[in-house]
Amino acid sequence: MSNEQIAVIQFGALKIELPPEGVTLCVVQPSQRGVVKRHPAADDVEKLPRIGAEWNGGIYAGIARGDDGQPDYHLxxxxxxxxxxxxxxxxxxxxxxxxxxxxxxxxxxxYANLKDQFAAAWYWSSEQHDDDAYAWCQHFRNGTQSNSPKSAALRAVAVRRFNYSII
Structure with a gap:
């Protein structure tokens, strides 16, 4: 990635480099009464798309929490x-x-954010069950998660992850 493709935002000693696909930075500071106010510098930073909007070759589902100390990411x-x-x-x-x-x-x-994009059916997850012959799946009519034999004929969707890193 060349330097021409990286946007740089600097606030005093804090320097933030943003890749061309963008990230969102919401800078907030608490007021004296405990109400969170948007920092004026946050207006200069690209905003996230709304959930359900087309973004980066798909539909933006939101921010997922990273596992085991890994950074959060966009789904x-x-x-x-x-x-x-x-x-x-x-x-x-x-x-x-x-x-x-x-x-x-x-x-x-x-399920929480894009349920309307799914049929009321079972969809495979990437996670294998403790029993090697089974994998986890979810039903998108009611959100139930269960396991199924890997040989079962279910539906599938694909996702892509973008790291949520600003520094």
Missing amino acids: ILLPGQASDVNWKAAQEWAAQQDGTLPTRREQSLL
């Missing part, structure tokens, strides 16, 4: 769905979309 639902695929075929299909199957936590976020 994008990629276009298209696969139907009647086993778990291995679902993973291969997602890779062909230049994405991956969502984790169980990401499926919960997709």
Whole structure:
């Protein structure tokens, strides 16, 4: 990545470099009465798209919390769905979309924020069950998560992740 593609924002000693695909920085400071006010410098920073908006080749689902100390990240639902695929075929299909199957936590976020993008059906997650013959899945009619034999014919979507890093 060349320096021409990086936007730099500097506040005193704090220097923030933003990649061309952008990130969001919300700078807030508490008032004396405990009400959070937007810092005036935050107006100069690109805002996140609204949930459900097209963004970076898919639909913006929101910010997912990183696992085990990993940074938080933006989650994008990629276009298209696969139907009647086993778990291995679902993973291969997602890779062909230049994405991956969502984790169980990401499926919960997709259910909460983009339920209207899904059929009322079972969708594979990327997570294998403790029993090697099973993998986790979620039903998008009611949000139930369960496990299913990897040979079952379910639906699949692909997601892409963008790191939520500002420094």
